Amino acid sequence: MIPASFEYVRADSVDGLLGxxxxxxDEAKILAGGMSLIPLMKFRLAVPSVxxxxxxxxxxxxxxxxxxxxxxxxxxxxxxxxTNDLLGAECGVVRAVAAEVGDNQVxxxxxxxxxxxxxxxxxxxxxxxxxxxxxxxxxxASGERVVAAADFFTGYFExxxxxxxxxxxxRVPKSGPAGFSYQKFNRRAQDWAIVGSVAVRVGDSTRVGLxxxxxxxxxxxxxxxxxxxxxxxxxxxxxxxxxxxxxxxINATAEYRGHLARVLTRRALExxx
Amino acid sequence: MLPSCSTPQAPSxxxxxxxxxxxxxxRFWNSQTDVTFTERSEQRGSEPKKIACTETxxxxxxxxxxxxxxxxxxxxxxxxxxxxxxARTLLVQYLRESCTLTGTKVGCDTSSCGxxxxxxxxxxxxxxxxxxxxxxxxxxxxxxxxxxGPNWHAIQTAFHEQHGLKCGYCTAGMMMAAVGFLAENPNPxxxxxxxxxxxxxxxxxxxxxIVASVLAAADSMKLGSMKLGSMEADSMExxx
Numbered sequence: 001m002i003p004a005s006f007e008y009v010r011a012d013s014v015d016g017l018l019g020x021x022x023x024x025x026d027e028a029k030i031l032a033g034g035m036s037l038i039p040l041m042k043f044r045l046a047v048p049s050v051x052x053x054x055x056x057x058x059x060x061x062x063x064x065x066x067x068x069x070x071x072x073x074x075x076x077x078x079x080x081x082x083t084n085d086l087l088g089a090e091c092g093v094v095r096a097v098a099a100e101v102g103d104n105q106v107x108x109x110x111x112x113x114x115x116x117x118x119x120x121x122x123x124x125x126x127x128x129x130x131x132x133x134x135x136x137x138x139x140x141a142s143g144e145r146v147v148a149a150a151d152f153f154t155g156y157f158e159x160x161x162x163x164x165x166x167x168x169x170x171r172v173p174k175s176g177p178a179g180f181s182y183q184k185f186n187r188r189a190q191d192w193a194i195v196g197s198v199a200v201r202v203g204d205s206t207r208v209g210l211x212x213x214x215x216x217x218x219x220x221x222x223x224x225x226x227x228x229x230x231x232x233x234x235x236x237x238x239x240x241x242x243x244x245x246x247x248x249x250i251n252a253t254a255e256y257r258g259h260l261a262r263v264l265t266r267r268a269l270e271x272x273x
Numbered sequence: 274m275l276p277s278c279s280t281p282q283a284p285s286x287x288x289x290x291x292x293x294x295x296x297x298x299x300r301f302w303n304s305q306t307d308v309t310f311t312e313r314s315e316q317r318g319s320e321p322k323k324i325a326c327t328e329t330x331x332x333x334x335x336x337x338x339x340x341x342x343x344x345x346x347x348x349x350x351x352x353x354x355x356x357x358x359x360a361r362t363l364l365v366q367y368l369r370e371s372c373t374l375t376g377t378k379v380g381c382d383t384s385s386c387g388x389x390x391x392x393x394x395x396x397x398x399x400x401x402x403x404x405x406x407x408x409x410x411x412x413x414x415x416x417x418x419x420x421x422g423p424n425w426h427a428i429q430t431a432f433h434e435q436h437g438l439k440c441g442y443c444t445a446g447m448m449m450a451a452v453g454f455l456a457e458n459p460n461p462x463x464x465x466x467x468x469x470x471x472x473x474x475x476x477x478x479x480x481x482x483i484v485a486s487v488l489a490a491a492d493s494m495k496l497g498s499m500k501l502g503s504m505e506a507d508s509m510e511x512x513x
Contacts, residue, residue, distance in 0.1 A: 001382050008343065008360030008406050031407075038402045039384055041361075051360070055407055079396070103472025104454060105387060108396040109403065189471035190385065 003041035010053045014139065017054055017166060022141050024050040026163040031055060032075060032114035035106050060113070060168055063087055069135075069171045070094075074113025078102070081112060091172045093180035093200045097128045100182060103190040116152075117167045119159040119216070122192040124184065126153065127217035129170065131200055131209030137169035144168075153216035175202050181271035183264040184211070187251070194251045195260035197240065199268035208268070213261055214245040223265055237266035345409040349374065350418030358405050364398075365389040367405035368415055376416040376445050380474070387473030390446035390453075391415045397453030399472070416445035419452065427497065428452055428490040437486030439477035447473050451487045461491055 009028075011017035021028055029048035031037055032055060040046035054060070060073040063084045070090050072081070081087055081098035088095045101107055101115070101124050115123050116136065130149045138145050138161055152159055161167055179201035184193045196211030197220070206227045208220035222239030241258035248254045346355035349372055356371040368374045368391065377400060380388030384402040391400045392414040419426035428448045431437065438444045447470065454469035455461070461469060466487045467480070475483060 002363070002366075003361045005359065005361055008404070010406070010409075031404075034403060034407065035384070038404070042382070042402075053407065103387070104450065104469055105390055105397045105399045105472045106384070108453075109398055188385075189468070 001042040003038070004044055004047045006041075006048055007050045008053065009050060010055075011057060014057060014059065014166065014168065017052055017057065018139065018141050018164065020050070020052045021164045021166070024052075028052050028163070030117070030166065032111045032117075033077065033109040034114075035102065035110040036114065036118045036120065054166070065090070066171060069173050072112055072170045072172065074117075074167045074169060075111050076113070078107035078110050078112070078115075079104075082107065089177050090174040091132070092177040093128055093132070093175060093182070093198065094125070094172055096180065097124050097182045097198065100124050100184055106190070112170055113167045116170060117159060117161055119153055119155075119157045120192075121153070121156070121215060121217050122212040123217075124182070124193065124196060124211060127196065127209035127211040128182070128198050128200070129172065130217045130219060131198055131207040132172055132175055132202065133207075134173065135171040136167055137171065138165050139168045140165040146171075150219075156215040173202070175200055179272060181268040183268045183271070185260050185264055195246075195257050195264055197261060197264035197268045199265065199272045201272065206269070206272070208240070208265055210240070210244065210261055210265075212246070213241070213257060214247075218244055220261070220265060223269075227269075233269035234266055237262050237269060240265035343406065345406055347408050347410060348412045350414055360404065360406055362405045363401055364391070364393075364403045364405045364408050364413075365400035367408075368400060368413070371405075374415050374417050377449075378442055378445055380442065380446070385474065386443070386446070387450055387470075388443050388446040390449040390473065392449055392453050395453070395456060397450045397472075414449070414452075416449060419448065426452070427493045428455075428486070431486040431490035431493065432483075435482050435486040435489050437478070437483045438475075443473060443475040443477075447475065447483055451490065455487070455491055455494060459491060459495060461488070463488065 009020050011020060027048065028050040029037065029046065031051050031053045037046060054075060057075055060075040061080065062073040063076060063080065063086055064071045065086060070087055078098045078101045081095055084095060101110060112125060115125050116129065134149045136147050136149065136152050138147060140162060141164060147160055154160060180199060182196065182198045184196040186192065186194050193211045195213060198209045200207050206224060208223045210218040210220050220240050222242040223236045226236035226239055240261040244258065244261065246254040246257035252260065342359045344355060344357050346353065349368065354372050356367070358367060358371065365377055365379055368377050377391055378388040379401060380386035382401050384399050387399060389399055389401040390397050393408055393411050419429055428451050432444060432448060450470055450473045458465055458469065463484060466484045470483070470487070
């Protein structure tokens with residue numbers, strides 16, 4: 001399958017990329033690793049007339065200690081995340097979940113920024129970043145702004161990033177090397193999660209994030225509140241599907257997704273070490 | 274300003290000839306009717322020009338020979354390659370059609386099966402889900418680049434000896450994924466291999482022999498590097 005024609009622009013700097021976005025407006029799409037965008041273009045579900053390739057902006061490929069958080073450049077690849085010791089020590093859950101994304105080939109190309117900016121609720125990392133209350137740094141021609149994960153995802157494949165803006169950095173609060181579990185349910189190893197549930201301990205509280213249980217990644221607030229009130233993992237997990245808007249597709253009905261959310265959340269809470 | 278690549282360039286004469294040949298062959302491959310028609314035309318000694326080709330063939334031909342929009346260059350199996358391509362040309366298409374390296378296969382064409390796996394700067398990627406322009410300037414290795422002249426790569430020997438294939442369609446991608454994986458994990462367990470190759474599908478073997486092949490290759494590569502290491506140690510001792 002061959003995508004529709006487009007003009008290819010290779011960005012050699014962040015400013016250059018922002019300039020190209022300003023010039024082409026919403027006709028343009030940013031290409032990072034391309035692991036989601038290129039299949040969409042091949043199916044012609046995405047038909048950008050200008051593709052701005054950010055793939056060589058190595059300035060945005062880093063994992064740094066930011067004090068109370070780990071700063072991850074938007075073009076950092078999943079492979080970088082899953083092999084990074086700083087991330088393993090300070091945000092073990094991000095490193096572990098990055099290793100669950102797609103397959104080796106996908107992780108070699110796919111980036112954390114691409115995964116976040118794509119806004120697919122079936123992606124693994126956005127739900128984790130939401131559970132950890134990560135911040136996203138977005139740069140536009142007029143400057144930089146920082147958006148909390150809770151305010152970032154707005155709908156199916158939609159985020160607060162404007163057409164002329166670029167996600168440059170993900171700031172993940174430190175949660176330590178352990179105390180988490182990610183339960184991903186899919187039929188083939190490399191597939192997207194039919195449903196996923198991540199449980200992670202942050203300080204005294206336990207956070208739960210849900211993958212593919214609605215238009216955006218979600219927090220299982222009901223579960224978190226029940227745990228805070230001292231409920232057992234089994235009892236708390238019973239609230240996992242509350243307030244979700246799971247869709248039905250070829251893989252699962254909405255009802256079955258609700259069931260999966262409860263079961264996977266219970267497993268995540270029990271396995272959390 | 275940014276390097277923008279929208280100015281069409283005229284394809285070279287050599288390229289036009291090659292594309293014409295490609296279009297002819299594509300018709301052979303794409304439809305039984307076309308094969309018969311083409312053969313008949315050839316028997317009559319006429320150029321098989323006006324055959325109604327399949328949609329796939331016509332789209333492909335359009336992509337490979339018209340609207341060349343940008344020039345890209347990369348090292349493929351150690352050989353410099355440079356061609357005019359449309360920006361939307363996928364890497365697999367570029368390797369197969371512009372570089373005529375057809376060892377890399379297109380399987381699912383949707384990033385699921387891994388048959389198109391090649392190494393880009395040493396890392397395995399699915400070449401159906403990467404634009405050739407993204408690999409501009411890269412060092413690409415395809416299955417054709419594995420063997421060193423008549424000497425097979427350890428992974429090729431292992432697939433041969435362990436019966437790691439039946440129909441062979443997934444094999445090029447399977448071996449390239451394995452080579453990339455073994456570079457990252459030279460001491461894998463059975464489970465590591467299965468996880469390492471999760472991006473590659475085989476519809477014949479049931480994976481058992483593929484996993485055995487990769488484990489055998491890991492062993493022989495370790496043995497190879499140990500031998501190399503001891504040779505180096507020997508030469509250091511003897512001062513050679």
